[in-house]
Amino acid sequence: MDISKRFTELRQFLQKHQYLCDLEALSRYPLENHPYLSWSESIAKLSEEQKHQLENTYSPELVQEQSYKEFLIELNQLMHLPQEKFDEQTIDPILGRKIKAKKRHEIQIIRTQLHDKPIKHFIDIGSGAGHLSSLLLLNNKKCSTCIDMSAENQLIGKKKLKNDFPDILNRIEFKNQVIEKDFECDHSSDSALLGLHACGDLSVHLVQKFIHSDFSWLLSYGCCYHKLSADAVNLSQAAKKSPLKLTNHALTMATKSYKPISQKEYNFRKRVKHFRYSLHMLLKDQLQEEFTAVGSADASDYQGEFSNYCYKYKPELKQFFTQKQLENFLISKENQNSLSQLLDFGIIRSHMARLIELYIILDRALLLQEHGHKVDIKETFSKDISPRNISLMAERI
């Protein structure tokens, strides 16, 4: 893949559709008029099953409107990454104990990704309990330094190794440290820097560290993009020429992207949005209140009555509306129309999420390339199991 070419095409596409990225659907209310109206109308004709399918598959065949079809065709091309199917080496059952299936899947693939590299020492950044390092050190003489700010997570890993794998524990140094920009760590030229889902800025610190030291390999999987600082995006010279604006709404969407959801999850999320959006629209229309977070509700709140949900999270509404008035508002034609518009617009918006993630990762890749490193980008983990699955690997040459 030509990273530079893809980055430029991707940026152009994202900038053209910036409107979709900048704000979540609810913040666009009232949505009577917007640049994607004809696409929303195309979605409105679909059944709930088809809408669900469209969100999961980005399939152009599902929509009638020609410009929307073309958008989806281009989006699919831009989103496509080389995929490598790695043999998943079986994990030692004792060492694999208490490691969740998702983590096991990730570690098995990373072991295969790294197994032919002459790496003697890993620096595992944001290592948590050290599961990845433990398995990378199985049946060999390699060493690892596991750095994490959570002593609690590290203790879990240490306890597990102490009983069953003291030899591995002897070869891991657990360092309890908050990693910041320009952090120091002892290493040699046959060391590799690893970051498996190093959240937010941590992945950027990793990339910068690799550039400004003599590590031979870097392997990074990003996550939690909503935690990125303003100066941790648009890093490469290529990006700086025409930086993409990345709002918190856009970054939040990227963090959650790409995992196909089941019809049951889709239906539940719709129910959540019905309540959440309706409450906000009521507050805005009837009480001229701007949107504020109502706090995270319990799943059971969405199974009950809308009026109970409103009273629980906005008790002051009791002064203004009876339970019957709230229930009538929820099912009113006007509210149902506004809801449908927001939900359908939300589907169009959701198409952009993976591209935002890809923009962030390609920018990091370009920064590495600009410093003369060999870079490889792939989609590795199965997206159903672990959707933050873009592997960024760099090698010093």
Ligand SMILES: C[S@@+](CC[C@H](N)C(=O)[O-])C[C@H]1O[C@@H](n2cnc3c(N)ncnc32)[C@H](O)[C@@H]1O
């Ligand atoms: C998403 S978890 C990933 C853990 C592990 N790599 C894995 O895949 O199981 C991110 C980890 O990074 C750690 N972390 C986040 N920011 C950090 C920082 N600035 N310095 C050190 N550790 C940090 C957290 O404590 C957490 O254990």
